[in-house]
Amino acid sequence: MSPPPPTSLGAIVFLAACSTEFADPGREVGPAVADGAAYPTEVHTPTTLGVVDTPLVDVNGTPIGVACATCHGPDADSAWAARPGEPFHTGTELDHGDLACDACHDPADRGRLHLADGRSLELGDTMQLCAQCHGPKFTTWQNGAHGGMNGYWDTRRGPRLRNHCVDCHAPHAPQIAPVTPMPRAHDRGLHGEE
Amino acid sequence: MDDTSRRDALKVGGATLGAAAFARALAPLTEWEPTTSVDAFLQRHYKELDPAELGTILRRLEDETLEDYGASVSIEDVRPTPGVRFGYALNLSVCIGCRRCAEACHQENNHDRPSHQSYIRVLEIDKGSIDLEKGRTDYDHAVPRGDKFYMPVQCHQCDNAPCVKVCPVEATWKEADGIVVVDYNWCIGCRYCEAACPYHARRFNWEKPEIPAEEVNPDQAYLSNRVRPAGVMEKCTFCLHRTRKGKLPACLEACPTGARVFGNVLDPDSEIRWVLENKRVFVLKEDLGTRPRFFYYFDG
Numbered sequence: 001m002s003p004p005p006p007t008s009l010g011a012i013v014f015l016a017a018c019s020t021e022f023a024d025p026g027r028e029v030g031p032a033v034a035d036g037a038a039y040p041t042e043v044h045t046p047t048t049l050g051v052v053d054t055p056l057v058d059v060n061g062t063p064i065g066v067a068c069a070t071c072h073g074p075d076a077d078s079a080w081a082a083r084p085g086e087p088f089h090t091g092t093e094l095d096h097g098d099l100a101c102d103a104c105h106d107p108a109d110r111g112r113l114h115l116a117d118g119r120s121l122e123l124g125d126t127m128q129l130c131a132q133c134h135g136p137k138f139t140t141w142q143n144g145a146h147g148g149m150n151g152y153w154d155t156r157r158g159p160r161l162r163n164h165c166v167d168c169h170a171p172h173a174p175q176i177a178p179v180t181p182m183p184r185a186h187d188r189g190l191h192g193e194e
Numbered sequence: 195m196d197d198t199s200r201r202d203a204l205k206v207g208g209a210t211l212g213a214a215a216f217a218r219a220l221a222p223l224t225e226w227e228p229t230t231s232v233d234a235f236l237q238r239h240y241k242e243l244d245p246a247e248l249g250t251i252l253r254r255l256e257d258e259t260l261e262d263y264g265a266s267v268s269i270e271d272v273r274p275t276p277g278v279r280f281g282y283a284l285n286l287s288v289c290i291g292c293r294r295c296a297e298a299c300h301q302e303n304n305h306d307r308p309s310h311q312s313y314i315r316v317l318e319i320d321k322g323s324i325d326l327e328k329g330r331t332d333y334d335h336a337v338p339r340g341d342k343f344y345m346p347v348q349c350h351q352c353d354n355a356p357c358v359k360v361c362p363v364e365a366t367w368k369e370a371d372g373i374v375v376v377d378y379n380w381c382i383g384c385r386y387c388e389a390a391c392p393y394h395a396r397r398f399n400w401e402k403p404e405i406p407a408e409e410v411n412p413d414q415a416y417l418s419n420r421v422r423p424a425g426v427m428e429k430c431t432f433c434l435h436r437t438r439k440g441k442l443p444a445c446l447e448a449c450p451t452g453a454r455v456f457g458n459v460l461d462p463d464s465e466i467r468w469v470l471e472n473k474r475v476f477v478l479k480e481d482l483g484t485r486p487r488f489f490y491y492f493d494g
Contacts, residue, residue, distance in 0.1 A: 029370050030273030030438070140493075144465030145285070145473070148452030149442065153464075154275075157440030163452065176451065178336040182293035185300075185310045187397075 039152065039159040043127070046166050050111075050123040052089070068123065072111035082110065095173040104129055104171070130165045141165070239364070240377040240416070251379075252416060259421055262402075265410035272415045272438040274371035280432055280487060281372075281459040281466045282443075283475060284346060287493040289453040291316050291337040291344030298448030299348075302433060303419040304411050306403035313397065313430035314348045314445060326393075326478060348445070349374065349395040349430035350478065350486030357387035357396060357429075366427070372487050373434050375417040381426040388427060392479050393486075396429045432456070459487075 051065035058064055069075055071082045082088065094101070106114040113121040113129050121128055131138035140146040147168065152158035168176065237243075237251060252269045259267050296312040305311035317329025321343055329345060338344060351374050358366050358374060365380040366387055388396040402424040414420040415435035422428050433443040437456070446454040457466035469475065475489040 029276045032276045033440070143468040143472075145283075145455050145469050146288075146452055148446070148449055148454070150447050151442065152440045153437065153442050153457045154440030168450070168452070176290060178338065179290065179292050179450075181291060181316075181334065181337050182297040183310055184293060184296065184331055185312050185315070187309070187311075 033154065033156055036156060038155040039157070041149075041155065041160040041162060043162045044164050044167055045124065046164050049126060049166070068111040073109050076111075092172060095175070096171070126171065127165055130169075130171075237379050239380055241367075248416075255416070255420060259410070263405060263410055263421065264407035265405075265412060267410060267412040267414050267420070269414045269416055269420050270435065271417075272435055274369050274373070275438060275440075276370075277460055278458045279370075279372045279460050280351070280437065281457065281470065281489065282351075282432065282487065283455045283466060283469045283473075283489040283491060285453045285455070285473075285493060286343055286345060286490055288451045289316075289344045289346065290451055291318055291333070291342070292450065294448045294450055295346055295445035295454070298444040299430070301409070302411055302436075302444035304403065304405055304414070304421050306399070306401060307405055307409070309401075311397060311403075313395070313428075314346050315394070317345045317347060318342050319345055345490070346445075347393055347395065347478070348488070349391075349432075350393055350484065350488040351430075351432065353485035353487065354483055356390040356392065356482075356484060360386040360390040362386065371434075371438070373431050374429070375431055375434070376427055376429060377417070378420075378422045378426045378428065383425040383427065385427065392482055392484065396427050399424050399426050399428060 048065075050068055052068060053063040053065055056064040070077055071080045071088075076082070103116075104113050106112045106120060109120070111123070113123060113126065115121065115129065115132050127138075137146055141162075147163045147165065149160055149162050151160040238247070240248075243251065248271055252271065255269050256267055259265055259269075293316050296314040296316060299305070299314050300310060300312040303313065315331050317326065317331055318333045318337075318339075319325070319329040319342060321341055324345075326345075326347070351368075351372050353368070353372070355368060355374050358368055362384060363380060363382055365382065366374060366376045368374050383398065385398055388398055399422050403421055405421065410421070411419060413435060415438075418431040418433065418435045433441075433445075437443055443454075443456055446456050455465050455469050457464035459466055459470065461467060469491065470489065473491040473493075475491045477484075477486045477489060
């Protein structure tokens with residue numbers, strides 16, 4: 001997205017934001033919070049990782065998943081073990097830059113991912129995979145400014161849950177799909193509104 | 195108009211308003227109706243209440259909510275935490291205009307259901323401009339559209355807040371953590387603050403809010419999301435009933451894009467500080483000298 005010219009500069013705004021004096025101190029403040037051990041920050045683990053959905057559903061209508069390891073890798077069940085050339089994952093459509101499958105999947109072990117330097121990763125270590133090619137975005141995520149969170153801004157008072165990249169970006173087609181907006185308010189007397 | 199002359203205009207405006215406002219301030223007395231209980235009418239200003247008086251008022255308000263809405267709620271007086279000054283930043287490069295934040299506000303803050311009120315308005319603006327007044331809030335197509343960007347606007351909790359200055363009865367003020375609050379029991383509904391706010395961030399309660407009992411959010415605070423009476427002003431409080439207890443605001447948690455960053459600007463290790471120090475943040479209508487605590491930025 002092309003930024004419009006900013007109307008002011010960060011430095012000034014920043015100094016103003018951090019100044020402690022203000023017009024009206026109001027009533028006195030509440031109790032202080034003791035510095036101490038912080039509550040944990042957890043990263044959400046997507047349950048889809050390492051499991052492929054089948055067309056079968058359970059009694060609740062949830063698709064029944066099969067672990068990749070059932071067919072791939074050294075421990076694959078021999079009855080199921082994938083043999084090269086056998087057509088299987090026919091629905092895979094890739095829309096992610098101009099990457100090849102093997103940029104992420106290890107050709108030697110389909111149940112694993114790998115980095116450009118050859119290091120092998122579990123499917124669950126997907127974030128490291130993303131971080132390899134999207135370093136600045138990953139740094140932003142680590143600093144809490146990409147990907148959002150839930151819980152406490154003050155980790156001295158409660159835990160926090162971070163979203164995983166693949167909670168929002170499908171690895172094969174990472175762009176965010178358009179959504180229908182929620183209903184808006186019906187205000188009196190504002191232009192563009194009744 | 196340059197900085198000083200605009201600020202002067204604001205001051206002069208404030209002075210003239212003051213006199214008229216005084217007359218206006220007395221008007222509601224003559225039109226006083228029994229919708230306000232005698233106790234509520236005689237209540238003193240929030241800042242002057244001692245803990246015992248405040249406790250009585252909170253219990254009375256809880257009883258009234260039970261009677262009027264059939265919902266048992268807890269109304270607390272949550273005070274600012276020492277050493278905390280809030281800041282809020284929003285990444286316009288990732289916001290997709292889905293209004294999930296406005297919806298979360300609607301529910302969290304016990305807004306009137308029929309009007310679908312919310313403290314957040316999301317503007318759809320042509321890329322390449324950043325004119326608040328040209329933004330539209332009435333879009334209903336799938337979002338985002340490639341030629342637009344989306345700008346949620348809510349109270350900026352200005353350090354130099356025009357809304358606070360014009361209030362003829364001091365029913366609205368700025369607290370130690372930077373949040374601008376309203377004492378709904380003191381507000382006379384003159385709407386000067388609404389007119390004074392350059393961000394259109396204040397709302398007037400035209401009607402007594404309608405909320406089904408099971409939808410009332412029972413976790414309430416006196417200065418934030420308790421159900422407001424008709425005829426008073428209300429506004430975003432950065433969800434102080436949550437944030438003063440260390441929790442994130444409801445609009446941030448609801449954001450499906452992670453566009454929102456909230457925290458204590460006095461904490462050098464906080465996420466909000468990282469954004470202020472590493473992104474080129476800007477504020478809306480900076481030339482007005484309002485000194486907002488709400489910041490916007492684009493990636494890159």
